[in-house]
Every structure is written in structure tokens, then in C-alpha cells.
Amino acid sequence: MSVDTPRRIVLLRHAKAEWSDISDHERPLADRGRKDAPVAGRWLAGAGITPDLTLCSTSARTRETWKLVVSELPQRPRTVYDERLYEVSLGELIALLNETSDDVDDLMLVGHNPCVHALADALAGEAEGDLLSRMNRSGFPTASMAVLTFNGSWKAVEHGVGRLVAYWAPHA
Template identity: 45%
Template sequence: MTTAPLRRLLLLRHAKAARPSGTEDHERPLSARGRRDARAVGRLMAEADWLPDLVLCSTARRARETWELAAGELAGLPLMRCESRLYHPPVPVLLAVVREASAHMSTVLVVGHNPSLRDTILVTAGDAVDGKLQQVRDKFPTAAIALLSWHGTWQELNSHKALLTELAVARGPRR
């Protein structure tokens, strides 16, 4: 009997954004804290060996900047695709984008926004390690990253299919 391949979905909420006057939401840049935290996300991913095969990133400036700074801390660079459907999507749309991942990819990272990411975790995680689901229900802050795992295909990711195995919030040092 063969076991279905292990899939890992990383969901990363963009780092803290600034709110410059006259700037549309989609074009908001990261704040100084956000830039520090985005680099910390990259270091956390490198230390945990969470290098994705594919990055699916919202087209919002703060999401793209988060990934660019995080990627600078990684040893290798995966394929990256900016996806307009990831700018504040409902859960079914976010999952539709993820389900388009190629079968040979084992780990996909989505860089996006709340409440979309939090809701996706709560819908897809059938269980979690160490009370992590309650932590997500309470708050999924900026620069938070969650790791969902399951055996199967990308197309099989649906309600309660995955296990929430990791949850971390990256905070860079203040200078």
C-alpha cells in the first residue's frame, strides 16, 4: 500500500503596513516594524526549513514587500507568482488558487491578508497540535505564519482535511 504524498501549505499574513495619507489600501507599504518583521519571517522559515516550492502572493504592495524581504533571508528562491485573486478573497477563492498548484510541488506558501488566511486555517484544519486552532481563533496577527499538512493532492484540500502543525509570529529586533 502506498501513502499519498505529504503536502504542506504555509499561510503567511503580510507584515505590519503603514497608513500613509492618500494611499489606497492596495498600495500601502510596510512600516519600519513591518520591514523588520518580514526579514524575521524569512529567518524563521530558513531555520524551520520551510522553503516552499511555490509562492502565491497577493498583489497588494504590503504582501509583495513582505515576501521580498523574507525571501532575502532564504538560501534558495522558489517560483513566485503574484495573484490578484489573493487580495482579500473568500476562502473558496483562496483554496481554488492553491488547488492550481502542480502535483510535483509538496510545499506552497500563500502570502496574503486577514480575515482570508485565518478563515482558511479554520476551515481546512480538522485538528491542530497544542491548541493552535484556538490561538488562530483568538488572533492571527501580522507576520504570523501557519503550517498545514495532509496526505493527498492539492485538489483534495478541503474542510477539515489538514492538520495545523505549526504557528508562529515573527518579530524583528527593534533598533
């Protein structure tokens, strides 16, 4: 792979979850989450984005979000459920991206705030128009997505390497 290979990272925060007495890891989606997740999938499909690989947290709400999102895509990407995405730091997320094989051009990550938002903000060295300020003003609500591009190897992913090319939220 060339150092100029174009790559795309799609960061998706899980859809709205229920607040209940069960453990945080097992919280299911709320009704609004079950409505927003397929809308997010339709936005991805309409944007022509089908990841080669999706890394998804093992929590119930992220797995349920991904199931509803992927049902709207023209093809199902390879999906890896990774417990490291559940409670993770920004540095750990970047290290996880660095593990990605260079056979993957488009990667999707389905996770949790505040880390998904922090990762989008950290990677975005540049942004189209006012996308970065819109994303940061929004607080990265549930079921929202950031799409970033960069050139090179996944091993080279670090702060400021990407360009924020799209930001979408279901209720924006």
C-alpha cells in the same frame, strides 16, 4: 503522484503596513513591518521550510513582505504574483489551492486577513497541542504564519483536510 503524497501549506499574513492616503492596494510596509518580515523569514529557514512555490498577492505590502522574507531563505522558490489573492473569499482561496500542480509539495501563500486566518482555520481539521486555540486567540496578527500538512492531491484540498503543525507570530 500517490494519494498519500505529503504536502505542506504555509500561510503568511503580510507584515504591518502604513496607513496613508494612498490606495489600500499600494500601502507600503510600516517600519515595524520591515523589521518583522525578515524575522519571519529566519523562522522559516530555521524550521527548514523552503516552499516549492509561493503565491503572493499583488498588493505593495505583500510583495514587500515576501521580498524581505525570501531574502532570509537558503533558496528562492518560484513565485507567482496573483491579483486574485488581494480581495478574495475563503471559497476562492480553496479553489486557488485546488489549481496547484501536484508537482508542488510545499506551497506558501502570502496574503491578507481575514482570509488567511479563515483559510488556516478552515483547513485545520486537526492540530498539534494547543496550536489551533493559540492561533484563533491571537487573531492572526501581521507577519504571522500557519503551517498545515495533508496527504493527497491539491485538487482534494477542502475544509478539515489539514493538520496545523506550526503557528508563529513575531510578537507572541
